Amino acid sequence: xxxxxLQVKVEDGIGWIIVNRPEKLNALNWQTVEELREAFAAFADxxxxxxxxxxxxxxxxxxxxxxxxxxxxxxxEKGREYARKGQKVTELIESFPKPVIAxxxxxxxxxxxxxxxxxxxxxxxxxxKMGQPEVKIGLIPGYGGTQRLARLVGKGxxxxxxxxxxxxxxQEAYRLGLVNAVVAPGELHGACVAxxxxxxxxxxxxxxxxxxxxxxxxxxxxxxxxxxxxxxxGRVCATEDSVEGTKAFLExxxxxxxxx
Numbered sequence: 146x147x148x149x150x151l152q153v154k155v156e157d158g159i160g161w162i163i164v165n166r167p168e169k170l171n172a173l174n175w176q177t178v179e180e181l182r183e184a185f186a187a188f189a190d191x192x193x194x195x196x197x198x199x200x201x202x203x204x205x206x207x208x209x210x211x212x213x214x215x216x217x218x219x220x221x222e223k224g225r226e227y228a229r230k231g232q233k234v235t236e237l238i239e240s241f242p243k244p245v246i247a248x249x250x251x252x253x254x255x256x257x258x259x260x261x262x263x264x265x266x267x268x269x270x271x272x273x274k275m276g277q278p279e280v281k282i283g284l285i286p287g288y289g290g291t292q293r294l295a296r297l298v299g300k301g302x303x304x305x306x307x308x309x310x311x312x313x314x315x316q317e318a319y320r321l322g323l324v325n326a327v328v329a330p331g332e333l334h335g336a337c338v339a340x341x342x343x344x345x346x347x348x349x350x351x352x353x354x355x356x357x358x359x360x361x362x363x364x365x366x367x368x369x370x371x372x373x374x375x376x377x378x379g380r381v382c383a384t385e386d387s388v389e390g391t392k393a394f395l396e397x398x399x400x401x402x403x404x405x
Contacts, residue, residue: 150177152202152254153184159341160194166199170209171201173256175230181260182234189241195345197241198337199264200248201257204330207249207273208257211300216284228287231256235263235289241357242353244344245341248337249273254312259288262297265356267323268337269315270330275323276312298322348386349404 152163162184164171188194201207219227238245238260247253247264251272258275261267269275277286277294285291286307295303298321306313317326328336344352354377362370381387385405395398 148180148184150174151180151184154286155191155194158193158195158345159338160191160197161352162197162199164208167205169201170206170213170258171203172212173231173260174212174215175227178231178234179312182237184394185234185237189243189260191396194243195349196244196248196341197247198248198341199238199260200250200337201297204250204272205249206257207247207253208260209252210255210257213282214231216282224283224287231259231288235260235293238263239265239293240357241265242351242356243349244356246337246341249275249331250330250333251314255279255286255290256288259286259290259293262293262370263289266291266325266340268326268333268340269324270329270333271315271327272330273315273318273324273327274312275315276310278310278312280308281310289372294323348381348384348390348400348402350386351381351390354381368372 149162150166152165154161162181164173164177164270165301166172166177185197188197231332244266245264247261247267249261249267249269251270252262253273253275255278258277261275277290278403279285279287279290286294291303291307305311312335313321315327319327326336358374358377361373365373386402389402390400
């Protein structure tokens with residue numbers, strides 16, 4: 146895969162998607178959003194990829210937000226189209242059938258926070274900054290920020306951050322539950338890889354259905370969510386990996402999962 150604004154590679158079963166616009170602090174323009182869609186779609190179908198780490202190039206920014214030059218002339222129709230395009234990519238990431246880890250290596254503002262929240266897990270370096278500052282330029286979050294932020298930190302905290310446009314540091318993001326871990330900048334790469342390897346040591350089909358159960362369950366009343374969980378549990382019980390996993394446990398050996 147060749148991209149203008151991304152670095153994409155696979156190393157030891159881990160797919161890397163790196164936003165590479167350092168001169169713009171990795172800000173998202175339309176082309177970058179489209180390239181992200183293509184990269185994630187390709188990794189979803191790549192059996193060699195067991196997990197994805199999503200980060201930004203350099204040490205200053207994960208994604209510093211949207212490219213403001215593209216926002217100046219939006220009218221109502223174009224603005225809605227702009228938002229829906231980004232939302233479709235964040236939905237693709239959120240529903241991705243393999244673990245997606247965001248490595249926040251600096252500024253993750255506006256669209257950066259929104260794309261990070263779509264990932265399954267977020268690891269931040271101590272120099273990371275997060276926030277939804279859209280109201281400061283007369284806009285609101287448009288890539289899912291009004292919805293995912295409230296689900297992650299609660300309605301009151303989400304409204305406080307959105308209505309003030311406040312930027313928070315990594316430790317505050319961790320305290321709020323917006324990120325899963327905070328590490329030193331030099332440790333971010335290793336921490337993301339270690340977490341990805343811990344996840345991918347498990348059965349691939351089980352990982353995918355667990356992600357689906359959590360995502361779909363949050364959209365429904367508890368009784369419906371539990372019924373869906375039971376459905377997925379039954380589905381994994383019928384897999385070869387389930388048989389292998391339970392046998393390996395009883396035989397006190399490491400399982401050999403094959404994704405079947």
